[in-house]
Amino acid sequence: MIRAVSFLCLGVFLLASGCASRQARQSVKPIPGVTNASLHILVDHTRRLPRSGTFDWGVCFFQIPSELKVDLAVLDQRLHEALLQELNKKGFTQKKQQPDYLVGYAVAGGDNVNELSLDAAYGADLVMPPLDPSTAIRYQQGVLIVDIVDARKKRLLWRGAITAGIDLNVNEEQKQRRIRAAVAELLRHFPKV
Amino acid sequence: MSFAARPGRAIFLAAFLLLVPLLTGCGLILGTTVVAVGAVGVAGYTVYKAGEGVVNTVVPGDSEKPAEKPAEPETALAKEATQTFPNPKPKPSTAVVYYHNEFRAQLDCGIEQAYATANSTLPRMALVINGHALNGAAGEISAQTVEDVPIVLKMQSAGPRSTMLSIRVGANGDLKYSQLIYNLIKDDLGRPASSSPAAGGQEL
Numbered sequence: 001m002i003r004a005v006s007f008l009c010l011g012v013f014l015l016a017s018g019c020a021s022r023q024a025r026q027s028v029k030p031i032p033g034v035t036n037a038s039l040h041i042l043v044d045h046t047r048r049l050p051r052s053g054t055f056d057w058g059v060c061f062f063q064i065p066s067e068l069k070v071d072l073a074v075l076d077q078r079l080h081e082a083l084l085q086e087l088n089k090k091g092f093t094q095k096k097q098q099p100d101y102l103v104g105y106a107v108a109g110g111d112n113v114n115e116l117s118l119d120a121a122y123g124a125d126l127v128m129p130p131l132d133p134s135t136a137i138r139y140q141q142g143v144l145i146v147d148i149v150d151a152r153k154k155r156l157l158w159r160g161a162i163t164a165g166i167d168l169n170v171n172e173e174q175k176q177r178r179i180r181a182a183v184a185e186l187l188r189h190f191p192k193v
Numbered sequence: 194m195s196f197a198a199r200p201g202r203a204i205f206l207a208a209f210l211l212l213v214p215l216l217t218g219c220g221l222i223l224g225t226t227v228v229a230v231g232a233v234g235v236a237g238y239t240v241y242k243a244g245e246g247v248v249n250t251v252v253p254g255d256s257e258k259p260a261e262k263p264a265e266p267e268t269a270l271a272k273e274a275t276q277t278f279p280n281p282k283p284k285p286s287t288a289v290v291y292y293h294n295e296f297r298a299q300l301d302c303g304i305e306q307a308y309a310t311a312n313s314t315l316p317r318m319a320l321v322i323n324g325h326a327l328n329g330a331a332g333e334i335s336a337q338t339v340e341d342v343p344i345v346l347k348m349q350s351a352g353p354r355s356t357m358l359s360i361r362v363g364a365n366g367d368l369k370y371s372q373l374i375y376n377l378i379k380d381d382l383g384r385p386a387s388s389s390p391a392a393g394g395q396e397l
Contacts (some may be wrong), residue, residue: 041241060291060368072289073369109286121290156238189241 028162029185033178037164041189044157049191050101050148052091058104058149061121065109068168078176079105082183083146090187099151106145109166127155142166144179146186160186289375294366298375300356302382307348307356308332314381318374320344344374 028037043049057080064070083103084094092101106121142165148158162182170178290297300307308327315322315336325334330350337343347359358378360371 039242043239043241044237045239046237058292062289062291063286065286071369072291072372073367076291076368104292121288 029181029188031162031164031178031181031185033167033170033174034182035165035167037162037182037185039186039189040161040163042156042159042161044155047157049158050092051191053100054095054098055087055092055101055103055148056094056096056099056151058102058147059106059121060104061106061108061145063106063108068109075107078179079107079144079183082180083187085180086183086187090190101157102147102149102151104147104149106143106147108145109142127153144182144186146183146190148190158190160189162186289372291366291368291371294361294364296360296362296366296368296371296375298358299351300358300379300382301354302356303353304330304332304348304350304356306382307358307378308334310381311346311348311358311378314374314378315344315346318377346374 028039031037060076060079062070062072062075083105087094087103143161143163145159145161147156149156162185164182166178287298302310305327308325311334312322312325315334320336320338323335323337326332327348332348334346335343336346342363344363345361349357349359351357358375360374362370362374
């Protein structure tokens, strides 16, 4: 009887520990200069996600209040540097001519950022998941979205979004570090979730 | 041999039977989440969030923070916008798209006004206008810098008070210069620059 109860306890323990470890893997790592960070990842489960290949830059989307007077060129450069660094680590190399994938990003702030408006910005030549307007995500804080798109079929394969409160009172070096950390945290879940 | 004769085995079987619905329950949950993905209309896609899988809302993922504490509505971004705007409700930010070396953003005016304003703004930037045309709902201005870098502005009517402007600087594009042209046209339209990020400012 003792053995049976032991088996039962062991079974329940294994089940519970399995659930706990799955939960821990999905947590958001701390990012400097960012509060309340959360992740949201969309994955095309109809195909195998790429483990390597070539890429070039896709759509860059900005929706930032003018009062912040953001220099988009500097922001763009920082994001591209951070993305290039992380993607190189994962075995992806940049290639301008006929890349396998397009890597795009969106940066937005305030409470007017809607997933549908982001999708609309991509234009008609990209195949986006057919979202129900009533269930589209409305991002409530600052958001950085990274998209991996099949360059040939123009189909979205992976979308990672990180939403967070952003502290603007940091120096330039800290801003660069923050962007690198946010991109690294997002791409930690690519290609696996 | 009956279970009555081997009570240990009976308890073991009972324990096994207890585990089966538990495991099956997990399977059911898995099945439910797949259904949920279909229900949110993202056909062929699976959605994950930090903390647990397959939902279509975004919640704070930091498990160290109290779960019941809501995400702060006054983020640094939102706070600054509220402080700067005299209106209690700030205008929505204009979306800027930069793709294939082309800058695209909206102007809050009709196409005739946008076309006329752009034609007067470009010479003020020491740009030489080589040609321009307005044909109903579409317009185009070709210009060049003193260094002979070609600049093309295209306009497409998006409504009585809305025009989509695209700017291409040179063959390889120039996001910074495109943003500057856009901001100056917006300023010249005589509206408060409520949505255009100004060039040369701070970065996130």
